[in-house]
Amino acid sequence: QKEVEQNSGPLSVPEGAIASLNCTYSDRGSQSFFWYRQYSGKSPELIMFIYSNGDKEDGRFTAQLNKASQYVSLLIRDSQPSDSATYLCALHDTGRRALTFGSGTRLQVQP
C-alpha cells in the first residue's frame, strides 16, 4: 500500500505569517496529490489538488510538487486564526481507485 507521511505537529505560526506544511510519499508512480483541511469535529474539505511538478496557486494557498524528491507541500500565506485546523495530504492510488491519506498535520495560527 502506498504510504503518505506527515508531521503530526502541532505547527504553530503567528497570524500573518506563512505556514508551510509538508508531506512525503513512498510510491514514485503516484500522479495526483490532494490537500484537505479538517476542522475539529468536521469532515475533510478539499483545498487543492496538483498533478504536475512545480507550484499551483489558489488565493492564499500554494501547493508545491516535486516528484523526483517525492514530496508535496502546502503553503498558506497571511495565515489567519481561521486556518487553524488539521491538514491532510492524500495521493491517488489508481490501482484501488481510492485516495491514500496521511495522518495529518495540526496547524495553530496564533492571533
Place this chain on the structure above:
Amino acid sequence: SQTIHQWPATLVQPVGSPLSLECTVEGTSNPNLYWYRQAAGRGLQLLFYSVGIGQISSEVPQNLSASRPQDRQFILSSKKLLLSDSGFYLCAWSVQSGAQYFGPGTRLTVT
C-alpha cells in the same frame, strides 16, 4: 451542484447491537463511493469503496459490511457492534478526477 448526505449525524449504540449508516449523493451519476472511519485523533481509514451498483471492495477485514443498492446510495452495516467500532464515519464520492468529496459524517459511540 453535487451534494452528499449522511445520516444519522450522531449515534450511541450498545455493544452487540446492529448498525446501519446511510449515504446518498445528489447531482452526479455513477460516482465512486467510499466509507472511511476516523478514530479520535487519528487518520482516515478506508473501509469500503464501490465503483458501481453491487460492486464493493473491502479494505480491512472486520465486522462491518457495505452495500450499494442504488447508483447514488451507499450503506454501511454491522450485525453486532464492538467497542472498537466507535469513531467518525465518513462517506465520500468521486468521479474520474480522483478528488474525493466528503459528507458531514456520522459520529458513532459504542457503549
